[in-house]
Amino acid sequence: MANLVAGIKSMKLYSHIDRVYNELAELGKSGDVPLTAAELSEFDQLHYHGTDAVDHAIHMIGIDKSTRVLEIGSGFGGPARHVAHNTGTRITALELQPAQNRMASELTERCGLSANLTHVCGDILTCDWQQQQFDAIVSWLAIFHIPERARLLALAGDLLSSGGVFYTEDLFSRQRFSQAERAELASGLYAGHLPDLQTYQAEFEHAGFALERVDDMSDDWTDFTTERLRDYRAGRARHVRVHGEPTYLALEEFYELVNRHFRSGKLGGIRLLARKP
Numbered sequence: 041m042a043n044l045v046a047g048i049k050s051m052k053l054y055s056h057i058d059r060v061y062n063e064l065a066e067l068g069k070s071g072d073v074p075l076t077a078a079e080l081s082e083f084d085q086l087h088y089h090g091t092d093a094v095d096h097a098i099h100m101i102g103i104d105k106s107t108r109v110l111e112i113g114s115g116f117g118g119p120a121r122h123v124a125h126n127t128g129t130r131i132t133a134l135e136l137q138p139a140q141n142r143m144a145s146e147l148t149e150r151c152g153l154s155a156n157l158t159h160v161c162g163d164i165l166t167c168d169w170q171q172q173q174f175d176a177i178v179s180w181l182a183i184f185h186i187p188e189r190a191r192l193l194a195l196a197g198d199l200l201s202s203g204g205v206f207y208t209e210d211l212f213s214r215q216r217f218s219q220a221e222r223a224e225l226a227s228g229l230y231a232g233h234l235p236d237l238q239t240y241q242a243e244f245e246h247a248g249f250a251l252e253r254v255d256d257m258s259d260d261w262t263d264f265t266t267e268r269l270r271d272y273r274a275g276r277a278r279h280v281r282v283h284g285e286p287t288y289l290a291l292e293e294f295y296e297l298v299n300r301h302f303r304s305g306k307l308g309g310i311r312l313l314a315r316k317p
Contacts, residue, residue: 051230052294053086056287057140060084060116060147066282075150077118077125084118084147087180087209088257088264088309094122094180097207100253100313101176103127110134110174110199112164113182117144117157123178124148124156132158132174134167165191173201184211187232193247200316206249207313212240214258214308221306228297240310249314257309258302265299 063083064070081091103109105128111120114133124131135141141161148157160167165188177196186192196206213234217225225231235243241251272279272295279288301307 051228052290054137054140055290056283057116057143059283059287059291060143062282062287072150074152075147077121077151077153080116080147080151081118081122084116084121086115086118088261091118091122093209094119095126096311097178097180097209098123098127101178101205101207103129103176105129107176108174108201109176109178112177112179113185114144114159115140115182117148117159119178119180120144120157120159121148121151121153124153125151128156130156130158132160132172134160134162134164136161136163165195169199172199173204174199175201175204177204177206179208179210181209181211183208184234185230185232189233189235189243190247193244193249197248197316202316204316205252205313206244206316209257209309209311210240212237212308212310213306215304215306217306221301224297225301225307228294234307237308237310241312244312244314249316251312251314253311253313255311257311258307261309262299262302265295265302269295269299 060083061070064075067079069075069079085091085094087093097103101107103123107127107129109123109129109131111131111133114120114135117133120131120133123129133144135144138161141159145159148154148159164186177200183192200206211231211234213236217234225234237256241254244251272292276288
């Protein structure tokens, strides 16, 4: 697991995570001052469209307080906290990186959501789930890190109850990448699996899932990442003041890389809902 953690930290999005505490200081919420999930939502969501995207998943899946949910790649814990707060369900948030997991757990405790949200640090492929079952597995921009797609989906099938769903927002390949582009994506995005759209869907079907909804988000996410980069650069003075120049430059580099590959027409985005029979 140590090698995996070291590798994924090549992503500039996952460096300088103290930026969350810097933002809390700006709000006057340093130390152990109680928080709400809403106060964190501006900077604890690492995917696109923030809590709107999470609300979309809640609606599509039909999550309520009786739904047992597992999130793969929970990051700072933002989506899981939003789900727990807004539905009252119990959710398990799995994160590979220990530093992010510790911070996420601390923030969840400060939000008073620890009774509904359990943070687990580990690799989805090697965790001992002790015969746990879930009604929904969710993931926002995380499973493209995992190269063993067939193994992941087989495990998901074992973890899901009959009729359970797998919901993901993820990346795929719209056009063939050059060797240099693949190397940059492997380092800058820690991209372990970027199949084309047809292959992406077939992998779920081969694993025994029934596809209920597949949305191509590529154009939407191209616009989103373009606006994100523009707005981030426009706010440079503020970001450098709050976080320091190294943090600003790291995130700017990451945002530029992602947007460049979306604008090239080669990197695509997918929103998928698949059901276990």
